[in-house]
Amino acid sequence: MACSYPSVSELVTDARSVYRQVFENEAPLVAVCAPGRVNLIGEHTDYNQGFVLPMALPLVTVVVGSKTSDREVSLVTANKDVDEPVRVDFTLPSDGSPLPPGSPSWANYVKGVIQHYRAPPLPGFRAVIASSVPLGGGLSSSASLEVAFYTFLQQLKPDDGDDVSKALSCQKAEHTHAGVPCGIMDQFVSVLGKEGHALLIDCRWSLEATSIPLADPHLVILITNSNVKHALTGSEYPTRRRQCEEAASILGKDSLRDATMKDLEEAKNKMEDVTYQRARHVIQEIERTAQAAESLKKGDYVKFGKLMVESHNSLRYDLYEVSCKELDELVSAAMEVDGVYGSRMTGGGFGGCTVTLLQASAINKTIQHIKEQYSGTPTFYVTTPTQGARPLSMS
Ligand code: GAF
Numbered sequence: 535m536a537c538s539y540p541s542v543s544e545l546v547t548d549a550r551s552v553y554r555q556v557f558e559n560e561a562p563l564v565a566v567c568a569p570g571r572v573n574l575i576g577e578h579t580d581y582n583q584g585f586v587l588p589m590a591l592p593l594v595t596v597v598v599g600s601k602t603s604d605r606e607v608s609l610v611t612a613n614k615d616v617d618e619p620v621r622v623d624f625t626l627p628s629d630g631s632p633l634p635p636g637s638p639s640w641a642n643y644v645k646g647v648i649q650h651y652r653a654p655p656l657p658g659f660r661a662v663i664a665s666s667v668p669l670g671g672g673l674s675s676s677a678s679l680e681v682a683f684y685t686f687l688q689q690l691k692p693d694d695g696d697d698v699s700k701a702l703s704c705q706k707a708e709h710t711h712a713g714v715p716c717g718i719m720d721q722f723v724s725v726l727g728k729e730g731h732a733l734l735i736d737c738r739w740s741l742e743a744t745s746i747p748l749a750d751p752h753l754v755i756l757i758t759n760s761n762v763k764h765a766l767t768g769s770e771y772p773t774r775r776r777q778c779e780e781a782a783s784i785l786g787k788d789s790l791r792d793a794t795m796k797d798l799e800e801a802k803n804k805m806e807d808v809t810y811q812r813a814r815h816v817i818q819e820i821e822r823t824a825q826a827a828e829s830l831k832k833g834d835y836v837k838f839g840k841l842m843v844e845s846h847n848s849l850r851y852d853l854y855e856v857s858c859k860e861l862d863e864l865v866s867a868a869m870e871v872d873g874v875y876g877s878r879m880t881g882g883g884f885g886g887c888t889v890t891l892l893q894a895s896a897i898n899k900t901i902q903h904i905k906e907q908y909s910g911t912p913t914f915y916v917t918t919p920t921q922g923a924r925p926l927s928m929s
Pocket residue numbers: 573576577578579580581716717718719720766881882883
């Protein structure tokens with residue numbers, strides 16, 4: 535009953551055939567992929583230097599292509615659900631000046647990655663992009679495109695950086711070329727995701743990550759797409775980030791990671807109500823994420839599920855206000871089924887997906903019940919944690 539999605543090799547085959555069609559029957563020499571992600575818990579904590587607990591998905595962005603002998607770039611998307619022009623051409627500036635963002639918007643992610651690539655100057659290239667990550671679905675289609683492209687450029691001209699600096703360059707691309715002041719979670723897990731594991735990432739400057747096994751055959755991670763699209767590029771995400779920074783500054787801290795609930799209560803009358811609520815979500819969510827990681831290590835899914843629901847409630851109308859009616863409906867419906875441990879919205883919010891942790895034996899009745907209860911048309915993905923970005927063999 536869950537939705538099937540193309541495998542990596544199917545995406546490569548599609549992208550290769552589009553490449554041949556568009557570029558005079560030439561064959562691409564390089565292929566790479568980078569995954570989308572689902573965040574199990576720790577929402578809107580990364581830009582507050584807190585903890586997050588995502589995993590990389592089998593939904594990926596693939597790039598195939600070859601370098602050229604000039605400075606011309608041609609990008610083609612093989613995605614069926616992109617309604618903007620499918621081909622973009624531009625010239626790499628010889629003086630290294632930035633490629634200005636423009637239309638279509640998906641090409642801006644690529645331009646940003648080119649600008650922040652750590653081994654300029656780059657040769658020209660031709661590339662085709664294909665993806666199984668739903669666009670605007672809150673599963674990091676943009677980070678997977680950035681990281682896939684960075685990985686593609688590494689095959690054309692190797693850089694001297696490590697994986698963390700790669701993730702940071704891709705994050706910068708999103709800041710400068712998509713205008714989203716995102717945290718590091720999405721790019722980090724798309725680069726460093728580990729098969730069969732979730733990653734507990736400490737988003738302080740050191741960016742330490744601990745991998746936690748998540749490959750229990752009795753457990754299912756179900757993603758439900760509300761099919762309501764959010765626009766993180768809108769004003770709400772930057773507003774939340776600003777409110778958190780304001781709260782930290784009132785508390786005299788570098789970030790909310792350094793604040794406790796006691797600090798917040800003592801300073802409550804120095805800030806607006808809304809600032810207090812945002813800070814409360816973040817401080818408690820950081821603590822919840824640390825506890826959830828411990829529960830997962832012990833296989834205590836009941837506790838983990840309870841923390842997921844608390845996280846959702848805090849993101850809902852209670853404190854952080856980034857959920858929406860559709861996501862709330864999906865979570866409520868999932869929680870009505872026996873065998874479901876927990877459910878919550880995942881990602882930036884304002885639409886997109888929920889993530890649900892449940893007993894494998896309850897999967898069919900859970901999907902059925904959600905379908906019956908949800909007012910929209912959901913899409914379901916049963917997923918397992920996969921490996922981060924990687925070059926692919928062309929044979
Ligand atoms: C988006 C951002 F890109 C992430 O950095 C993170 O802040 C997330 O929203 C919310 O947890 O995916």
